[in-house]
Ligand SMILES: Nc1ncnc2c1ncn2[C@@H]1O[C@H](COP(=O)(O)OP(=O)(O)OP(=O)(O)O)[C@@H](O)[C@H]1O
């Protein structure tokens with residue numbers, strides 16, 4: 001059995017002086033797609049920006065799986081710091097799956113996922129091993145990281161790895177709340193991904209999964225004559241656990257199988273036999289081969305184990321189970337309806353904005369390779385949308401690895417090392433973001449409850465007023481950070497060692513003028529600093545008393561998946577050691 005010791009990789013080897021001082025530093029970009037059911041990693045390095053490699057050669061006893069492009073997001077704690085992970089987890093082992101989703105607070109999970117037996121099993125597994133979701137994710141990420149660094153080292157050489165700075169891009173679902181990103185960063189940190197390196201500090205950025213999928217898809221389509229400026233596409237990431245999750249199809253099939261076998265016979269199978277049966281007959285059998293054309297029946301043999309000892313003496317062949325095409329369709333349909341509804345909505349949104357339907361609907365993700373899904377999306381668009389839309393489904397591993405490859409393309413394009421010409425021109429904000437402030441009280445404009453007396457300034461003010469710096473639906477360019485000026489007032493005898501500013505968000509459009517129930521906390525920015533109050537500029541109130549005014553800026557940079565914040569004081573960006581961004585969970 002392949003065991004993995006949870007150990008830290010030493011990547012802090014010294015770099016010769018002339019390399020350390022050189023301004024031209026080598027960089028290795030690593031894209032990590034930690035998925036609900038499978039995870040994939042791709043990479044490239046400075047001189048090979050257009051050549052993205054996908055990690056394979058997983059450690060496993062099962063040789064047929066070792067060269068797959070992704071590895072299961074599965075973990076089994078064995079005690080004494082040892083684990084099995086990915087393909088090395090035996091089929092019958094008590095194991096942790098679906099733990100990516102545990103990064104979210106329960107109330108943020110979709111209703112059907114919240115109630116799913118898989119989530120309950122994952123929570124129970126963590127409880128029994130006394131681990132938090134972040135800790136378990138950190139262990140998995142460490143195993144994945146160590147494996148990838150070993151494979152990259154074997155492929156590009158130890159010297160290049162040692163001399164290269166790392167830029168790691170992790171992908172996250174687009175609709176996840178912002179706190180998930182800081183939790184994933186924490187897990188990456190515990191996993192040792194951000195450990196000190198002589199070649200330079202490792203950079204970790206995040207990218208939304210659909211954006212990564214779209215970038216990889218366009219890179220795969222680059223150079224095609226049929227694509228021209230202004231064409232629009234809908235890229236659909238059909239994975240294992242998300243909104244378009246194939247595991248719901250799996251669950252429906254297993255329930256059907258149990259019914260057909262009668263529960264008693266199902267119970268006679270060992271966990272390993274059940275897993276093998278589902279893996280061979282469903283995962284790698286019917287699920288992949290099923291299509292709309294087949295109006296046949298689907299049968300497979302059941303193992304001997306489901307026969308009672310006396311039955312074994314009398315029967316001459318293995319028992320069989322048979323499904324009609326209609327039954328199999330029944331397992332697929334609820335998820336396919338969801339996917340079709342989503343595509344329909346997106347295509348109508350494109351039509352509304354550009355007055356034309358998207359040219360292509362492109363299916364990616366593991367389930368995006370499903371034949372039956374492909375046929376059903378084509379039928380739906382013919383009925384509900386337009387025959388001119390073409391549905392594309394690439395063959396092979398490309399659609400399955402789109403997310404991790406897209407993460408690498410994105411970082412290599414923004415670092416300027418890549419050969420890919422894909423650039424994101426505009427990104428649309430999903431919410432409005434803002435800060436609250438107080439201002440002169442105006443009885444015609446402000447609510448009575450917001451009125452307060454500012455002793456230091458000797459004036460009536462209105463608090464909880466909102467200033468929205470980024471509106472929902474606005475284009476957010478990656479290159480143009482938004483700066484916002486903040487003021488704080490102090491009496492001369494006050495001390496100031498820390499400041500806290502709050503960022504709010506709302507999905508209500510237009511956003512309200514004041515902090516009300518639809519305005520949610522996004523995060524607080526905590527800035528540790530020591531400022532000599534008496535050195536700050538002064539103002540004088542109506543009583544002739546002097547007070548001090550401090551001004552600083554908060555800079556917001558919209559990156560691939562969320563917003564990054566920095567504090568600027570006296571024209572200087574404050575170090576990340578002094579500024580902490582704490583995301584609100586609700
Ligand atoms: N050829 C295929 N036909 C049908 N289903 C497939 C095929 N190949 C992979 N799948 C299914 O795709 C799913 C895995 O896809 P993927 O790796 O994109 O998901 P994930 O990234 O783990 O999930 P998520 O993106 O939701 O977090 C599995 O349910 C697998 O059975």
Ligand SMILES: [Mg+2]
Pocket residue numbers: 033035036209239240365403
């Ligand atoms: Mg995925």
